[in-house]
Amino acid sequence: MMSAMEIDKVLSMHNYAKKESFDTIDHVDKPPEKVVNTYQESEMMFQGNKSTDTSDDFMWYNHKLKKAVMALRLTADDKANSASNNSVPIPSVTPRESIKSDIMRMKYTIAVRRLLNLKFTKEELATHSQTGKESPAFIGVKARKPQLDPVRVGDIRLHVAKKYNIDTSLVNKAITVALADARKTKKRKIEKEDTD
Amino acid sequence: MMSAMEIDKVLSMHNYAKKESFDTIDHVDKPPEKVVNTYQESEMMFQGNKSTDTSDDFMWYNHKLKKAVMALRLTADDKANSASNNSVPIPSVTPRESIKSDIMRMKYTIAVRRLLNLKFTKEELATHSQTGKESPAFIGVKARKPQLDPVRVGDIRLHVAKKYNIDTSLVNKAITVALADARKTKKRKIEKEDTD
DNA sequence: GTTCCAATTGGAA
DNA sequence: GTTCCAATTGGAA
Numbered sequence: 001m002m003s004a005m006e007i008d009k010v011l012s013m014h015n016y017a018k019k020e021s022f023d024t025i026d027h028v029d030k031p032p033e034k035v036v037n038t039y040q041e042s043e044m045m046f047q048g049n050k051s052t053d054t055s056d057d058f059m060w061y062n063h064k065l066k067k068a069v070m071a072l073r074l075t076a077d078d079k080a081n082s083a084s085n086n087s088v089p090i091p092s093v094t095p096r097e098s099i100k101s102d103i104m105r106m107k108y109t110i111a112v113r114r115l116l117n118l119k120f121t122k123e124e125l126a127t128h129s130q131t132g133k134e135s136p137a138f139i140g141v142k143a144r145k146p147q148l149d150p151v152r153v154g155d156i157r158l159h160v161a162k163k164y165n166i167d168t169s170l171v172n173k174a175i176t177v178a179l180a181d182a183r184k185t186k187k188r189k190i191e192k193e194d195t196d
Numbered sequence: 197m198m199s200a201m202e203i204d205k206v207l208s209m210h211n212y213a214k215k216e217s218f219d220t221i222d223h224v225d226k227p228p229e230k231v232v233n234t235y236q237e238s239e240m241m242f243q244g245n246k247s248t249d250t251s252d253d254f255m256w257y258n259h260k261l262k263k264a265v266m267a268l269r270l271t272a273d274d275k276a277n278s279a280s281n282n283s284v285p286i287p288s289v290t291p292r293e294s295i296k297s298d299i300m301r302m303k304y305t306i307a308v309r310r311l312l313n314l315k316f317t318k319e320e321l322a323t324h325s326q327t328g329k330e331s332p333a334f335i336g337v338k339a340r341k342p343q344l345d346p347v348r349v350g351d352i353r354l355h356v357a358k359k360y361n362i363d364t365s366l367v368n369k370a371i372t373v374a375l376a377d378a379r380k381t382k383k384r385k386i387e388k389e390d391t392d
Numbered sequence: 393g394t395t396c397c398a399a400t401t402g403g404a405a
Numbered sequence: 406g407t408t409c410c411a412a413t414t415g416g417a418a
Contacts, residue, residue: 110395113395133411136401136410137400138413138414139402141413145412169410176410176412177397178395181394183413188393305408305409327398327399329398331400332398332413332416333398333401333412333413333414333415334400335414337400340399341399368397377407379400380401380402384406
């Protein structure tokens with residue numbers, strides 16, 4: 001059984017790595033939950049972030065804060081002689097549930113793929129199907145593939161559905177597509193080797 | 197161009213007609229936004245509902261209220277002699293956004309089917325595909341079907357995606373499945389006629 | 393190189 | 406009778 005903490009860690013690391021997905025959040029039209037107004041304030045919060053928290057909220061918050069501080073460091077020199085240094089605005093940081101939900105919804109398919117790659121070998125993914133059943137469109141034509149270990153798959157399915165608050169049918173769809181892609185990747189690799 | 201009001205009307209009527217989908221909402225673990233505590237209170241609200249509002253929220257609220265009043269009328273006689281008549285509890289009614297969202301999310305596929313049936317004939321649905329492209333799995337094997345009028349389809353797609361706050365890819369999927377089902381329904385009908 | 397997608401099918405729910 | 410689903414494919418993004 002995969003622990004929730006383990007899942008969270010994998011997914012948080014992924015989300016943090018994909019910075020561009022966070023950058024679009026600035027445009028979301030929501031009142032900020034927490035606003036840092038000055039360079040001094042943001043620098044303090046930035047320096048103070050020694051937490052080991054790896055949650056999406058924290059990672060995202062820290063990413064935004066870091067970005068804001070970097071931006072302000074550039075302008076801080078220019079304003080060194082100014083007494084109004086105290087009022088330099090930085091972007092607001094809004095780790096609200098609704099926004100978090102939007103981030104998550106965009107990326108559950110990637111989470112599925114990362115977890116599949118974590119729990120199965122490429123060979124397993126390329127040679128198994130989710131149900132072990134024949135394609136209804138190719139009965140008697142295409143050989144059935146054995147079923148992926150339902151325990152590990154079920155674990156991924158439930159955790160992703162819960163974490164992203166989506167129906168398991170969506171997770172199943174993502175798994176099916178990921179397995180089809182794994183098969184194609186292997187096929188292409190073999191074809192390339194045969195050519196060489 | 198289909199008006200938003202027209203869409204709302206179709207979908208609201210549908211949701212109200214499917215009473216069983218509302219009945220499950222009682223079990224949602226959310227604090228009530230509005231609670232009616234006594235028979236007199238609920239009867240007054242029930243009688244007072246002469247609104248022409250056809251929104252999902254109102255229709256649902258009225259449905260729940262009506263149900264609660266009906267239930268209470270049965271027990272009211274038993275309690276006629278009781279001075280504690282004033283404290284008969286009835287189910288709470290909670291038309292909150294989050295719950296409404298859950299109702300909606302469960303049913304967007306049905307909305308798609310109703311709107312398709314409203315804007316296209318059964319024959320069109322049975323003989324056209326969404327893209328007009330061949331199935332990648334049956335290239336050169338199955339003849340391509342002509343594309344469903346993209347203007348009407350696009351209208352449905354955008355309105356459903358907006359109303360249910362879901363990605364258009366989900367709406368597309370629902371359309372594809374609905375068209376496949378329409379084709380099968382026609383096919384079965386013809387087979388039955390040939391048998392007769 | 394990776395991810396997503398629609399058309400098709402028979403059967404499950 | 407209606408609705409939903411997964412396996413397969415080639416190609417688009």
